[in-house]
Amino acid sequence: MRRSSLSRRDFLTTTSGAAAGMVLSARALHAMSERAPRPFVMGMGQTGNVLLPEPIAGTDLHALAAAALDAAKAAGASYADIRVAEQHELEVRQMGPSTSLLPDVRINVWFDYGVRALVDGAWAFAGGVVPEPASIAASARQAVSAAKLTAKLGRSTSRDFEFTPAPITKGSWTSPIVIDPFSVPIEDQMALIWATIQSGRRYPGTDAWTGWQWKRETRAIASTDGMQLTQTLHKAYPYCGVRADRGMHTVSLSLPIGWVTGGYETMLRPDLQEMMDSTAQDALRLAHLPKRTMDVGRYPAVLDGRTVGAFASRTLGQALELDRVLGEEADASGTSFLAPVNEVLGAQLFSPQLSITADRAVPASVAVKWDDEGVESHAFPVIEQGRVVDYFTSRTTAGALRDWYQQRGMPVTSRGCTLAPRAGQPVVVRQPQMTIAHNPSETSLDDLCRDISRGVVLRQGWGGDVRTDHQCATGMVDSTMMFEIERGRVVRCVQGNMIQFDTRSLWKSMDALGGASTREPNGDMLWKGMPWGESMNGITAPAARFSRLDLILPKMS
């Protein structure tokens, strides 16, 4: 079994200017379908790299991509693009109770691709899992064939929205990483996990959990326009937290370590064990608070950074996805309360304190240099001082904002917000990493609570707590981390209440922001499309105070 040793020059001479059908040499065909196993040593000290196959080279992925694009063009596509990717995952965690070391290791290897073809204004998509040029070319022809059938209906998607142009880019990018987690011995990782857990369970009544998942993916993105991009993404998904039990009252707190781009260095923080210890003390303190149900009513509320992020992701982030706004998801995840665009853009809808910037290039778990249509990511404002000034767009939707962009002297282009959660899934518009602006003056969570005579503070919110309707216009929050404030101090744990809100009123009522020290990252897993697909998003937000949140009391048995 030979490793692929085909030089780029060899490859180009066999594939450029292809006329029709399969053009790759037999040598390339063989090399790409068989990869020599990496030698390994049994026993202690295995690393992820030893356990997993050597990643497919970007050039080999592009060779597969070229096979598809050549086939699509030959079959009659006016445009086609493709994503081809291989992903490796390594999860290391402690299994079961934290009283004895029981490591759990999981590894995943995944290859897939998805090709999108445009014929006479009709789009079609085909995806598969076989890393062979013949298979991938057949998928491309299938997509073209399906698009042609749709085009004959006269009901194709060229419709009202143009396919905006994008610069034809070639290049490669690797997410910044210092220590490759796949090169760190698993036993060393388990030792760190074990030490971290122990630092979170020093106090009677506390327990802790720690683990992490590493993902690396090499994705080739290419198009018949000549785009040719390779992105190698390194993502870290740590989960560390503590639990304090006091009788029937349990408080679970997780560390403010978000899903990030990066490697093992993300877990080698010198303060990790100290954070676990202080979080355990915090959890114990909260578990010892008395509990009660508050009266139904309207209260001022302080939300910590993580909770603000959860609210923003579920209410604003989804509502700003332009395909939802335009009705493209009407039969699936829903539409948006931020519609129609001409009534929303520029209007003072929310608190002037609210400003949100989007940027897929920040080192969050969703960081990329180019989106899955090959559009380079840049930071851009979506909400400025309470006014929506942009949406999350793609090449197939950005044209709907033509008038607005031209009015502001901006180019009519996608903001690079597309994502295929797996290469073998269709490309959809997804909210990128968002950052909510903080207060330039240092204002802590305690400062925000100080002037509240009676209210609530919510901590450690996550997206799943925030349940919105299918336009993100109203919602409800069921949180176990809600605490009562009396005369500026947290005095009790709230039990049995839920929060009900109207999205516009909620964000209008934001009247104070926390400073830089209150900023916390959060990640959310969101679903969209039909069939539904998941994707992660990231958001960083400061704490904030809201002048009014409605507390309700659901009747439970």
Added chain:
Amino acid sequence: MMRQSIARPMTRPFDSGRPVLTTAQVEQLMRRIISMTSADTAMIMVTHTARAVTRLANDHVRSTEDVDELVINIYTQFGNRIGVLIQSNQLSDTSLRALVQRCEAVARAQMGSRERLVHQTQVQDTYLPVALWHEPTVEAMHKGCTPAAQTIVDGVTSAGLRAAGFIGLMARAEGVLTKEGIISVSEETDCEVTVTARGQDGKSSGWDGQAARNWSAIDVGNITARAVRMAQMSQGAQAVEPGRRTAILGPAAVAQIARWFTYQFSAYSTDRGATGFSKTKGSGNKLGQRVFDPRVMMLSNPADADGGYPSYFATGYAAPSMTWVDGGVLKNLAYDPGYAMGKGKAYADLPWSIRIGGGDSSIEAMIAKCPDGIYVNRFSSVEMLDMRSGMTTGFTRDGCFLIRNNKIDRPVKNFRFLDSPFFFLNRLVALGPTARAPLGYTPPAPGESDTMSWPRRPIIVPPMMVQDFNFAALADAV
């Protein structure tokens, strides 16, 4: 126009008429992988799924999608050491052999545990015969669904409304094989069509759908006509005061709540006081007690004529036909194999597919008996907030109407609801005929497995009329 028959770009060699592996090929693949293992025990699971989807939005075909997915799970274990699981979607012997060897390297280095090797005591079950594969669905996957798409768009736009929709077809082959020789394989097809018709001003919306394993049972024209009618009736919706009212819930609404019973019937959770079937005080369950109205019956049957599902679960245990509730009395709970052996009970899978028995009423008859109530076409974003009480929330969507003086009075704005089937199935007024309900967009909610993909297993329910249903708050969404 017939689509060119193209060999699906999948694992080969392949009969180009079949979009997924045959069950014989699944078995062959699993045996090939098992032969690579040297572990004391191993388990291989293979799932090969092909999907053909047409999505409609804004009166157009938004896109068509053809996707192949392959998942191979390899689990190996040495002695009483913790097992190791790897997942891949690659078929080459080289990849698989390398992965198995590395997986076993980790497994050998694992620590011991008290984890029982349950499947070592497993015997080969025999399975209920089921017929889940239907050639008309496969043919439709090859031909494409452009005629159906045309029917939807023409039907909705001719009524002056905006069309959106989903036409999905699926074929799947899967299997489980253990080193001890336990083997089970299955194949199935499924399809679903949903249509959303919206007013041009975005202020009204109607929806309808149908799900079936056999494409020839799907009536796209009827689905479209009902969605259009719902949208037309929904024009001019007004807000009415939230509160408890008599509710007539259409099958699509009932199905969204019924799907949460999957977790409620877990014997393990119930015995620990964690479900609505747990005893009110102390531990234990309510087996043998009346838990719902006497007209309520719930069962799961792999050979159900309106749905059905593979007749095995986990590592090849037979999934029996189970009656969970009969005459309102809790008859059975789902004991997983490990727990069942400890309790001396028969095992069963959780009811991922469920049938709720119907009655001799109808939606029209229910409306005619209702002086004051709400008719709900559909619920969305449904989540169970509390397993113990069954408290569930979600929103009405795509058709919600006030009933006054025994007839539909006017369309009303949507509501958030907050109620529990453990309450409202004891306030039952009437049940209608049972049929498999369309679910439409139903991604996993918190508390559900996030690997739950489309299509979900069949949920077969009647429309029902219940008293004092809690329409807790208004919702602005249309």
